[in-house]
Amino acid sequence: MANVRALLLRLERLVPWLKSPMPYLAVAGYGLFLLSWYLLVDVFALGRFSRMPGLGSIVHEWLSVDPAYGVSIHTPIYYQHILTSLGRVGLAFALATALGVPLGLLLGWSPTVKEYVFPLFEMLRPIPILAWVPLAIIMFAGSETPVVFLTFLASFFATTLNTLLGVRSIDPSFILAARCLGASRTQVFRHVIVPGALPFIFTGLQISVGVAWFSLVAAEMVSGQFGLGYLINTSYTMVQYPTIAIAMLTLGLVGYSTSAAVRVAGDRIMRWRKRELTGAGRA
Amino acid sequence: MTPSLEPSPRGAIRIDGAVKSYGHGVARTLAVDDCSFDVNAGEICVVVGPSGCGKTTLLGAIAGFQSLDGGSIRLDGRMLCGPGRPRAEVGSDRIVVFQDGALLPWKTNLDNVAFGPTVQGTLSRAAARDKARGMLADAGLGGYEDVYPGQTSSGVRRRIEIVRALMNDPAVLLLDEPYRALDALTKSVMHESLLELYLRSRVTIFFITHDLEEAVFLGRRVVVMTARPCRPKAILDVDIPYPRTYDIVGERRYRELVQEAAAAVHEEARRAFDVGDKEGPQ
Numbered sequence: 001m002a003n004v005r006a007l008l009l010r011l012e013r014l015v016p017w018l019k020s021p022m023p024y025l026a027v028a029g030y031g032l033f034l035l036s037w038y039l040l041v042d043v044f045a046l047g048r049f050s051r052m053p054g055l056g057s058i059v060h061e062w063l064s065v066d067p068a069y070g071v072s073i074h075t076p077i078y079y080q081h082i083l084t085s086l087g088r089v090g091l092a093f094a095l096a097t098a099l100g101v102p103l104g105l106l107l108g109w110s111p112t113v114k115e116y117v118f119p120l121f122e123m124l125r126p127i128p129i130l131a132w133v134p135l136a137i138i139m140f141a142g143s144e145t146p147v148v149f150l151t152f153l154a155s156f157f158a159t160t161l162n163t164l165l166g167v168r169s170i171d172p173s174f175i176l177a178a179r180c181l182g183a184s185r186t187q188v189f190r191h192v193i194v195p196g197a198l199p200f201i202f203t204g205l206q207i208s209v210g211v212a213w214f215s216l217v218a219a220e221m222v223s224g225q226f227g228l229g230y231l232i233n234t235s236y237t238m239v240q241y242p243t244i245a246i247a248m249l250t251l252g253l254v255g256y257s258t259s260a261a262v263r264v265a266g267d268r269i270m271r272w273r274k275r276e277l278t279g280a281g282r283a
Numbered sequence: 284m285t286p287s288l289e290p291s292p293r294g295a296i297r298i299d300g301a302v303k304s305y306g307h308g309v310a311r312t313l314a315v316d317d318c319s320f321d322v323n324a325g326e327i328c329v330v331v332g333p334s335g336c337g338k339t340t341l342l343g344a345i346a347g348f349q350s351l352d353g354g355s356i357r358l359d360g361r362m363l364c365g366p367g368r369p370r371a372e373v374g375s376d377r378i379v380v381f382q383d384g385a386l387l388p389w390k391t392n393l394d395n396v397a398f399g400p401t402v403q404g405t406l407s408r409a410a411a412r413d414k415a416r417g418m419l420a421d422a423g424l425g426g427y428e429d430v431y432p433g434q435t436s437s438g439v440r441r442r443i444e445i446v447r448a449l450m451n452d453p454a455v456l457l458l459d460e461p462y463r464a465l466d467a468l469t470k471s472v473m474h475e476s477l478l479e480l481y482l483r484s485r486v487t488i489f490f491i492t493h494d495l496e497e498a499v500f501l502g503r504r505v506v507v508m509t510a511r512p513c514r515p516k517a518i519l520d521v522d523i524p525y526p527r528t529y530d531i532v533g534e535r536r537y538r539e540l541v542q543e544a545a546a547a548v549h550e551e552a553r554r555a556f557d558v559g560d561k562e563g564p565q
Contacts, residue, residue: 178398
């Protein structure tokens with residue numbers, strides 16, 4: 001029953017959205033982009049665009065049952081690349097979250113820990129992920145671990161920093177009020193610090209999943225077998241340009257989905273916030 | 284022995300020679316100096332004074348948020364802070380209601396009200412929620428239990444926050460300009476509702492404001508503070524009996540008291556302004 005009501009509510013919200021210009025603007029945006037691509041590359045083949053893979057050839061290759069360069073939605077290898085990349089991002093993101101959130105909470109909560117860790121952290125954070133590549137390869141055996149490590153690293157910094165900012169964003173009166181009401185230090189941590197930092201933590205996780213894909217592709221181009229970054233790199237060396245575009249567009253789609261999944265998870269956990277926002281809209 | 288219906292009032296505060304300064308050397312400013320006065324058990328004592336005069340410092344010292352450099356504060360004869368203990372321990376016998384409100388946004392209003400007894404372990408979560416439900420209903424706030432503070436109007440939030448404090452049976456409520464951000468209409472409703480809760484619980488209330496009409500309307504006594512450093516300049520005895528309704532604002536005695544307070548505050552505001560002028564860059 002509750003499910004039916006939730007579904008109806010969702011449909012009710014969908015109708016005004018469909019009546020608003022928003023969805024059509026998005027469709028028009030996509031349309032304009034694809035049309036200009038088609039015109040610039042396929043039709044006129046202007047200057048710089050003459051050697052780019054054309055929209056027609058990409059779509060044809062992507063959907064082909066028997067693709068010229070061996071990768072399309074009908075080949076198992078396509079899904080193996082996607083799953084390999086997803087698995088690496090998933091593992092790195094999980095590790096970064098499991099380590100970054102507690103560290104960020106600790107950094108925000110304990111001035112002593114912050115004095116120890118934060119200066120070092122702020123010195124390491126600006127080092128570009130690509131600069132870590134040689135060390136990662138020296139440090140970790142095999143081709144898989146360095147890739148996961150590099151992906152983890154970027155996520156970890158984003159998650160930790162945003163969690164720390166989340167703790168600092170908490171209104172001090174919440175902490176004082178909880179202490180007045182008799183909460184111990186650990187209870188303040190559990191009932192005030194953690195939930196108070198959640199909005200920032202989830203912002204951090206969304207950034208984190210984005211930079212995870214970013215550094216994954218960089219790492220996959222250097223090391224590893226399979227994965228969308230690896231596919232782009234090998235297709236480039238083997239002059240299979242449409243496959244590069246297929247891998248890029250796939251990265252866009254998969255990356256967007258993971259980011260959306262994090263957002264949905266955040267909305268679910270922070271219902272109070274969503275309601276607060278809608279409540280504020282009504283007032 | 285039959286238990287008396289009227290519990291003996293608690294919450295007598297004796298502030299004795301309190302001193303507090305901030306900063307060091309040339310930048311040192313005395314916020315509170317040799318400040319002594321009493322808050323009687325079971326009364327609403329309103330403290331008014333020019334902004335920045337150190338009223339909040341005093342409240343923070345009673346609550347245990349801040350230390351004193353000298354003097355002492357006692358609650359019902361027990362020393363909260365004084366020689367050898369510069370800072371009072373924070374405890375649920377003195378609960379602060381903050382300027383901007385401090386209901387936890389991620390807990391429903393009911394869980395906010397049940398928070399004190401739950402974390403203290405005096406009641407089980409279920410029992411605390413039951414009690415909270417009852418107290419909200421008694422205060423005319425039934426129906427707001429299961430929504431979040433963000434969905435509740437600011438006036439209702441302030442009332443819920445008072446109920447959350449009263450859940451812990453405190454000796455004294457410390458209110459730091461709780462209605463500052465509210466519009467005049469909401470404010471008048473808040474005042475009547477606070478008085479209603481006060482008359483029901485007879486909790487001692489230490490109320491800081493710089494709204495003089497608010498001070499006289501609510502207070503049994505109004506303590507007018509001097510400009511920095513803060514110390515009592517005049518103590519007005521508001522001899523208008525409770526229960527008070529908004530009708531009293533038309534009464535002569537009310538206007539006289541507001542004017543008396545205004546005269547005292549104005550003198551201090553003037554002084555603070557002149558001192559500020561001298562200290563400012565020429």
